[in-house]
Amino acid sequence: MSNITNLLSSQSHRTQLVITALSACLITSTLFAAYNAYDRRERRRNLNDDILRSIATHKEAPESVLPMADEAPAEDSETYIRADRIGGYDEDLIKEQLARNYAFFGDEGMARVRAGSVVVVGCGGVGSWAAVMLVRSGVSKIRLIDFDYVTLSSLNRHATATLSDVGTPKVGCIERTLKQISRWVEVDSRVEIWRKEDGGNLLEGADWVVDAIDNISTKVDLLKYCHDHNIKVFSSMGAGAKCDPTRIQISDISYTIYDPLARSVRRRLRLQGVSSGIPVVYSTEVPGDVKLLPLAEEEFQKGDVKELGVFDDFRVRILPVLGPLPGLFGLYIATYVICEMAQKPISNPLPIKNRRKLYERLLRDLLHRESKLVGQQINKLPIDEDDVALIFEDLYLGRSVVPPHNVPARPQLLRWDPMKPLSLENCVVFEFAEAEKHERRRPVEVWGDEAQSVVDKNAAEIAKYRAWVGL
Secondary structure, three states, rough: OHHHHHHHHHHHHHHHHHHHHHHHHHHHHHHHHHHHHHHHHHEEEHHHHHHHHHHHHHOOOOOOOOOOOOOOOOOOOOOOOOOOOOOOHHHHHHHHHHHHHHHHHHHHHHHHHHHHHHEEEOOHHHHHHHHHHHHHOOOOOEEEEEEOOOHHHHOOEEEEEEHHHHOOEHHHHHHHHHHOOOOOEEEEEEEEOOOOHHHHHHHOOOEEEEEOOOOOOHHHHHHHHHHHHEEEEEEEEOOOOOHHHHHHEEEEEEHOOHHHHHHHHHHHHHHHOOOOOOOEEEEOOOOOOOOOOOOHHHHHHHHHHHHOOOOOOOOOOOOOOHHHHHHHHHHHHHHHHHHHHHOOOOOOOOOOOHHHHHHHHHHHHHHHHHHHHHHHOOOOOOOHHHEEEEEEEEOOOOOOOOOOOOOOOOOOEEEOOOOOOOOOOEEEEHHHHHHHHHOOOOOOHHHHHHHHHHHHHHHHHHHHHHHOOOO
């Protein structure tokens, strides 16, 4: 009987210990939760007070400290925006504001982002969006360089400009917005034009340079300068006259295709000894019926319109711009630069046209067929891999010219009319068996009028392409 009593007493004692331990854990957890809730409430209350003080101070300050377009800046002023800081900014609040970025990059990655310095050259539709997202992502030191002023036509694409900013420097309205986003950011705004003669001063201390310049000569000078001085630079190619966001991609400048601005920049850089090593954002879209915006007749009567610009080589005739496209270019730039700064780079950017080996094979087979057709060895064709991609992907959509236009298992490129020379207009896609049947015969007799109409339609598209890229 005593053994049973002792056993029950022992079990009761263990039960009491378990209950006591669970109660202690519950009380401790409750206290921690209550403390964390209190701490969050206090931090939010402090943040709310900071915001209210900032709003009150902003209302008391003059609406703008920027000169109007017809006013000259003060001689001793390097920037047009005064720092409007209200005390310090708590590190915990900074980390809360950047919490999503910290979750993505981690403490070490974000420390690199916040310690980095970025220079944005060109603060229009592309540069303004890049600058805003760089600062939203934690960049704490940024320099804005642009000589231009906000106009009414800027408002369809600029990230920060409003009606009240018309007639003021573009860098000014960006700086104002950046300081409303980030209380700790250091913004250095320069209403200047970047020139290679003294450009080093404006790029001093930069970890990254964002090239969002419209002018080709200045763009090439900036890229060459950064390349020669080992300054990391990311360049924006042409966003004008484009509307297809699925054609935007990031690549090395040596791999760009279809973009006239990229083509000109690439060629000029190659002449100066720079063939690769510069990441760019560009679009493979070939615009359709797009024309320059009209220029008044009296402007033509003054002489060559190329000589009417404010600066040499700066455009006076401009292409239409669909507002979202420059914004997307800027967002691509900011994403790439931030990932690089955090040392979490985009390791293998996926090109939209990611079938280089296929294009090489198609070109090689075409060279063999052309040699066979003319009866002698040919070493070079009048088309290259970029042209092969244009013919195969954009014109024939990876399908045979022969109805019902199936996807060929073994595609071949071939002259459509064997009696005419090989050209973009006279090169079509076949299945291998079709190509064997096609050689040395009049195409319309073999494949009919429907196939001929497809070839004629694509020839018209080629004419637009030639006009676009200046061939």
